[in-house]
Amino acid sequence: xxxLFLAYFLKKGKVLLDVLERPRRIFLGRHFNRKTDxxxxxxxxxxxxxxxxxxxxxxxxxxxxxxxSFVKSMLQSHVTGGFWLGLPCHxxxxxxxxxxxxxxLVDESGDEWPTVYLARKNGLSGGWMGFSxxxxxxxxxxxxxxxxxxxxxxxxxxxxxx
Numbered sequence: 001x002x003x004l005f006l007a008y009f010l011k012k013g014k015v016l017l018d019v020l021e022r023p024r025r026i027f028l029g030r031h032f033n034r035k036t037d038x039x040x041x042x043x044x045x046x047x048x049x050x051x052x053x054x055x056x057x058x059x060x061x062x063x064x065x066x067x068x069s070f071v072k073s074m075l076q077s078h079v080t081g082g083f084w085l086g087l088p089c090h091x092x093x094x095x096x097x098x099x100x101x102x103x104x105l106v107d108e109s110g111d112e113w114p115t116v117y118l119a120r121k122n123g124l125s126g127g128w129m130g131f132s133x134x135x136x137x138x139x140x141x142x143x144x145x146x147x148x149x150x151x152x153x154x155x156x157x158x159x160x161x162x
Contacts, residue, residue, distance in 0.1 A: 044140020044160045056142035056158045069146040079137045083129035092122040104152045
């Protein structure tokens, strides 16, 4: 998409207002300059979403190491557009740092994605988009987040259409 922004220029003692257009550059973890296409959004059915959540909860119940964990069902806002991932407030208050910090997400293959945890907002921002895109997350996918270190989550992905 095209982002409009206003720029003020000082020219011959006058302030002129120009409206400039420039394409939005988006950092996507390992991908650069790819534009976000929101035209092909696919929404999960309630039944498919529930099935993915149930599978994720079953997986969570089988985790044997005793680390704190939670299940998060993906919404469009988590996987397209804004790429903000709010985390459960009670979990953040009890287990996560009280200040902004880098939190690493580790997938089942052992690959790592650094993300920015915003303590006052209880969520992941920078870096989450790269993780989401690299794992091709979609609306309805369910993720199990297991806090294996103070700032490291092991993430298990249950795809909505599997």
